[in-house]
Amino acid sequence: MQFSFLSPAAFSLLLALPLLLVPYLLRQRHQRRVVPALFLYQDISSPARRSLWGRLRLSPLFLLQLLILLLLVAIAARPVLQYETAGKIALVLDTSASMQARDPSGQTSLFEMAKERIQQELSDIPAGYHISIFTTNPLGAVPEELLDPLAGSADAVEPLTVGSDLRAVLERLRVSDAPDPSGAALSAFFIRLLRDRDFEHVLFVTDRPVTPPSGGHMSGQALHTVTLGSAQPNIGISTFRLYQSPFFPDDIHATVGIHATEDALSQLPLRQIVIEDGQTQRRFAVQQIRQPAAQTFSFSQLPLSTSYRARILFGEGEGGGQDKDGLAVDNEAYAVLPPLEEIAVLLVSPTPEVGDSLDQIPNIKLTLMTPQDYNPVAVTSAPEFTCVLFHLTAPEALPPMPAAFFLPPDDNPLFSLGQSAQQPVLTHWTHGHPLTSYVTFPLLIPAYAQALRPSGWNTPIVESTVGPLLLAGERAGRRYVVTGFDLLPYLGTRNLPASILTLNILGWLSDQASQSAPYKTGAMLSPQENTDSPTVPILSVRFPQETDFRPIERALSLDRQGVYTFRKDGKERPAAVNLLSPEETDLGRPLSLMVDESGEPSHISQTDRVSRTHERPVWPWLLLAVLVLCSLEWWWVARKDMAREQY
Amino acid sequence: MLPPLFTSDYLSRLETLRIQTRRRFLGSRPGGHVSLRRGAGLEFADYRRYTPGDDLRYIDWNLYGRTDRLYIKQFQEEEDLYTSLFLDGSASMAYPAQDGKAETARDIILSLAHVVLASNDAVKLSLLSADTAAPTTTPFFRGRQRLGNVAEFLDSYRPAGRVNVVQSLARQLQQSHHPGKAVWVSDFLFPLSDVRTGLSLMRDANFDLVLIQVLGHEEIDPPLFPSGARLTDSESGAESVVYFDTRAKQTYMQRLDRHNRELQSSCHQAGVHYARFITHQDVPHFILRELPEMGLLM
Numbered sequence: 006m007q008f009s010f011l012s013p014a015a016f017s018l019l020l021a022l023p024l025l026l027v028p029y030l031l032r033q034r035h036q037r038r039v040v041p042a043l044f045l046y047q048d049i050s051s052p053a054r055r056s057l058w059g060r061l062r063l064s065p066l067f068l069l070q071l072l073i074l075l076l077l078v079a080i081a082a083r084p085v086l087q088y089e090t091a092g093k094i095a096l097v098l099d100t101s102a103s104m105q106a107r108d109p110s111g112q113t114s115l116f117e118m119a120k121e122r123i124q125q126e127l128s129d130i131p132a133g134y135h136i137s138i139f140t141t142n143p144l145g146a147v148p149e150e151l152l153d154p155l156a157g158s159a160d161a162v163e164p165l166t167v168g169s170d171l172r173a174v175l176e177r178l179r180v181s182d183a184p185d186p187s188g189a190a191l192s193a194f195f196i197r198l199l200r201d202r203d204f205e206h207v208l209f210v211t212d213r214p215v216t217p218p219s220g221g222h223m224s225g226q227a228l229h230t231v232t233l234g235s236a237q238p239n240i241g242i243s244t245f246r247l248y249q250s251p252f253f254p255d256d257i258h259a260t261v262g263i264h265a266t267e268d269a270l271s272q273l274p275l276r277q278i279v280i281e282d283g284q285t286q287r288r289f290a291v292q293q294i295r296q297p298a299a300q301t302f303s304f305s306q307l308p309l310s311t312s313y314r315a316r317i318l319f320g321e322g323e324g325g326g327q328d329k330d331g332l333a334v335d336n337e338a339y340a341v342l343p344p345l346e347e348i349a350v351l352l353v354s355p356t357p358e359v360g361d362s363l364d365q366i367p368n369i370k371l372t373l374m375t376p377q378d379y380n381p382v383a384v385t386s387a388p389e390f391t392c393v394l395f396h397l398t399a400p401e402a403l404p405p406m407p408a409a410f411f412l413p414p415d416d417n418p419l420f421s422l423g424q425s426a427q428q429p430v431l432t433h434w435t436h437g438h439p440l441t442s443y444v445t446f447p448l449l450i451p452a453y454a455q456a457l458r459p460s461g462w463n464t465p466i467v468e469s470t471v472g473p474l475l476l477a478g479e480r481a482g483r484r485y486v487v488t489g490f491d492l493l494p495y496l497g498t499r500n501l502p503a504s505i506l507t508l509n510i511l512g513w514l515s516d517q518a519s520q521s522a523p524y525k526t527g528a529m530l531s532p533q534e535n536t537d538s539p540t541v542p543i544l545s546v547r548f549p550q551e552t553d554f555r556p557i558e559r560a561l562s563l564d565r566q567g568v569y570t571f572r573k574d575g576k577e578r579p580a581a582v583n584l585l586s587p588e589e590t591d592l593g594r595p596l597s598l599m600v601d602e603s604g605e606p607s608h609i610s611q612t613d614r615v616s617r618t619h620e621r622p623v624w625p626w627l628l629l630a631v632l633v634l635c636s637l638e639w640w641w642v643a644r645k646d647m648a649r650e651q652y
Numbered sequence: 653m654l655p656p657l658f659t660s661d662y663l664s665r666l667e668t669l670r671i672q673t674r675r676r677f678l679g680s681r682p683g684g685h686v687s688l689r690r691g692a693g694l695e696f697a698d699y700r701r702y703t704p705g706d707d708l709r710y711i712d713w714n715l716y717g718r719t720d721r722l723y724i725k726q727f728q729e730e731e732d733l734y735t736s737l738f739l740d741g742s743a744s745m746a747y748p749a750q751d752g753k754a755e756t757a758r759d760i761i762l763s764l765a766h767v768v769l770a771s772n773d774a775v776k777l778s779l780l781s782a783d784t785a786a787p788t789t790t791p792f793f794r795g796r797q798r799l800g801n802v803a804e805f806l807d808s809y810r811p812a813g814r815v816n817v818v819q820s821l822a823r824q825l826q827q828s829h830h831p832g833k834a835v836w837v838s839d840f841l842f843p844l845s846d847v848r849t850g851l852s853l854m855r856d857a858n859f860d861l862v863l864i865q866v867l868g869h870e871e872i873d874p875p876l877f878p879s880g881a882r883l884t885d886s887e888s889g890a891e892s893v894v895y896f897d898t899r900a901k902q903t904y905m906q907r908l909d910r911h912n913r914e915l916q917s918s919c920h921q922a923g924v925h926y927a928r929f930i931t932h933q934d935v936p937h938f939i940l941r942e943l944p945e946m947g948l949l950m
Contacts, residue, residue: 035882035893041744041753041871042841043885043892045907050880050895064879 006088008623015081022074029067069638076631084623092134095204096123097195098178099211100140101185102526103589106212106236106332115233116180119210122231123175126208137204138174141191141211142181142527142564181564182334183527184586185213199227212236212592238269241335241590244301245315245583247342248439248513254345257307258439261315261338263291263300264587273329277318278302282310291317303437312341312568312579331592339568339581348515349389353379354396354493362494366508381405392514396493403485407514410487412455420476420487423456429469440466440477440486440509449502451490463487477513486510524582528563654803657759658766662936666763667770667796669940671735672950673860677832679731684771691729699723733773734792734830736859737761738821740838741781741788743886745811751868751931754811757837760864760929763939764835765802767949769795774830777805780820780838782813789824814887817846821853831858835948840865844914851922862925862948865915869932871908876901 010016040046104116127136186194191209198204208229209215215230244262261278278289285308307313316337319329330336349370352360357373364371372390376398384390385405392407399410399417413420431446446467456472459465463478463485474489492507563569563582570579676688690697702711702722710724739761745754761777768775774792781788790805817838834854840847840863854861878897884890894900912928919926925948929938943949 035880036877037884038877038881039747039884039886041747041839041868041886043883043888043890044843045841045904045911046883046892046894046896046900049900049903050893050897 006086009085009087010079011083011085011620013082015078015083018078018081019075022071022078025067025071025074066638066641069634069641073631073634073638076627076634080624080627080631084627085620086623087620089619092206093202093204094130094134094136095198095202095207096126096136096138097198097207097209098123098138098140099185099209099213100142100178100180100183101212101589102180102182102334102584102586103185103212103236103332103592104180105182105334106239106592108234109237111237111329114180115212115236118233119212119231120175120178122210122233123208126210126231138178139194139198140178140181141186141194142183181526182566182584183564184525184584184589185211186527195228236592237329237331238266238272239331239335239590239592240265240269240273240275240317240319241332241584241587242315242317242338243585243587243590245313245338245340245585247307247313247340249342249345253443253508253512255309256305256442257309257342258442259304259307259313259315259340261302261304261317263302263317264590265300266591269331273319275317275319278304279316279318280304280307280313281316282308282313284308284310288318303439305437305439305442310342312339312581314339314568332590334566335584335586335590337566338583338585339566340583341568341579341581348391348511350511351384351390351393352396353393353398353400355398356396359396359493360394362496365497366495366511369511392511397491403480403483405481405483407484409485409510409514411493412453412489412491413487415455421458421460422489423458424471425453425455426469426471427453429454429471429474431467431469431474433468434475435466438466438477439513440475440506442505442509444505444509445502449506454490457487457489484514486514524563524569524580525586526564526566526582526584528582653807654799655755655759655762657935658762663766665936665940666766669767669944669949670771671733671764671768671773671833672947673733673833674947675860677731677733677830677858677860679733680774680830681732681772683730683732683773685731685733685773687729687731689729689731690726693727693730695728695730696725697728698726700726732794733768733771734832735764735768735773735775736778736829736832736834737764737775738778738780738824738834738836738838739806739809740815740817740836740840741779741783741809741811741813742815742817742838742842743812744839744841745866747886748868748870751870753839753866753868753931754809756929756931756935757864757866758806758809759935760866760939761835761837762799762803762806763935765793766796766799767939769793769799769802774832775802776829777802778824779809780815780817780824781811782815782820784823788820789827792830817842818849818853821850825853825857829857832860833862834859835862835864837864837866839867839871840915841867841871841911844911844918847915848918848922851918851924854924855922861922862927863915863919865912865926865928867928867930869930872930874901874904 098119100116104114104119106115107113108115108118130136195207195209198207204227206227206229208231210231210233212233214232241264242261243264244260246260248258248260249256259280261280263275265273265275275291278291280287280289287304287307289302289304291302314337345368347368347370349372350363351372351374352363353374353376354360355376357375360371360373363369379398379400381400381402381404384393390406392409393404395408395410395413397412397414399413399419401418403419410417410420413422415422428450431449434441434444434446451474454469454471454474456469457465457474457476459473459476462480463476465473465475466477467473467475469489472489475486477484477486479485488510492503492510495504495507497504566583568579568581570577670684673685676686678688679685686693686695699712699715700723702724706724710726712723712725715721715723739757745757747753765775765777772794774794776792777790779788786808787805790801793801834857836850836854851861851863874896876896876898878895880893880895883892883894896904916926918924925946927938927943927946927948929935939949
């Protein structure tokens, strides 16, 4: 630690210090005192005191003032304490699921490449730097009030020194099944490293291209990014859902969404989708996917179980063709069967009395409302409704919950209507769809129907001679059904096809709603934050593989796919945790991470100083001393004045 | 209006005292002090031969039996005492202001006056002041009821100006006076030659004199002002810059001590009682204890 002055020229002010003597020399007007007899005081002073310098009595007050002036001059010279600290480097390793991808050669993974690249980077860093290693998972998903994201990277607890054996440390690092954190979270993380944690350099190794913004907060020399090479083509599961109709509990349906890019489709022949429940395994052959978009496959009559796993296979055998796929983690997904619950249905109809007929359906709780009473805001804020049925009416916009529209009016703003007809003949319906199950469509003859025109998000399920009469689809994660004929009143066994179709619609809508809260990998669970969420402690990870989970302080990081079993209020409840991230699956077209700035070159310069000199200003302390001395001087003068007044 | 010191209790205790003189003086009325005049007192004085017309009750028949001659017993007459109180009215009595020398001197004079008045003796106050226009003396008062007159006279006591002690004393003594007890209260911070001259004048006026020197506490132990001060003489107005440090204070103390010792020596040589009072002391204690111990009061 060294003491120095940033503006030593200010010491020239010391030449003015003798001016402080002037007031003392000019202070020749002595105070007047009247004494009873002056002859007792005559010639009582020593001769030396009568001279000029003898009369200049430098009281302690003068010394105090001199000290104050000296301190002010020192403050003007800007004194600082200089000390040097060893350089600090933060190595941030992308541990998202996409880092599990194989490189084009298929020999190694991007994560292994990242480790080797870190070893290479470290070899270029001069000795003396302190190195801390952080991972991006968990990162950002950790609630601020629960956990310091920096503390989440347990590998960064003890900084290393360049030259030490980093291989063992790197070997301990695991790649997670979680997706990449957002660019904002990464940016905040880097800023915290550089500003709060005082790191001089941050080296970020990732498979994502990093896009620098137009104006960042960090200097270009502080953040260095290394983007690894591309991976093999990849196909992955984007959705995996189970459906259990409350009206037919033993009939389990499943849908599996496949996400694939164009290059993957040409190189990876998807052959089978396997759905297993831990005891049985059912294989379904898949036709070759031709379009480079998400495609959903439906499966019915699955055995009843609590949890399921879906896998995609690229060959005939058990592990056939897996080595050709870029990322293995997205080739499987998990789902648990939602518990059967009473369905709360809101019926909006100009003739709400027709809804009374729905009361004969078991497990249904019906609320009737006229279109005039329908308030979308109030309905949205009331989460007790599973779905809403619009009968002969339609709102201004799609409701934020699953909904069915029975014969919407001509002037409705949501659906385009076509030709109308009396007793149209149903000509075509989609086989295997939950909406068409068990429905004998030849016997379903609506008295009046009006054709529907499909839009981009819905597809025809049932068609007739006049056009589509039933459309279904998902929008913003919610299911919607619209029929061109009236299904109410519910006649039960007196009109079996219409009744079964009604039950299918209610089941499809409610089943989607029951799966509205799946867990994504990378999520953080806190036992305090949400009473609706399953709470720790986790008892076990039962299916299908041994999943390594990592509790972090009070939170739990769900960074592995699988079925977790939670205990809440003494009851165990399974929950599926899936990656299901098209962004992670899309290896050929990776999403750019928007961070504040990326630096070039991507290695630490050899000319960088190993140590960094810090300057700590001293002037606040000197200023405090000046204030104390001024207070002391004030007290001194006040005391003298008081004594003089008493005299 | 009497000062606060003069409570009824203090006045009662003062009334138990009497002025004591070392000499006999002629009084004008019967009193409590042995007079030079011989008469019908209780104290035997002398014999003289009987002459016709003498009171036969005073013939000493025992002596006649032994000598066959008629002698008349003579007794000392007991008369009142004239007491003159001289108070220094110079400006030096007003300084140091916070010491209250003037007030202290006034209380001492008033206490002595009450002692005299309570003894049915006569008391007169004389103010040694520079102002010749203002009344500087009172007539002789008798009786304790005249204490108010004395206090009223002292109410106008404002020390000021430069006083020539010798001239002022001479002027006071030239006016009508009666020999008797005299008390001179001052700080006596003027040249000792003036003091000696004043003592001579008092002795010539046939006074049994007592000097009471009143000094302020800060005159005894003055504060330091080492950074210097312009000192002004309270009477002459002369000025001098003095750096009153520890060494100067030591010199001052030696000078004051020598001055006081010489004053006391002069009093001793002149057969004059001398007492010193410092302002921070207790006036009642000084009057009721110290002065009787000195023989001024009894």
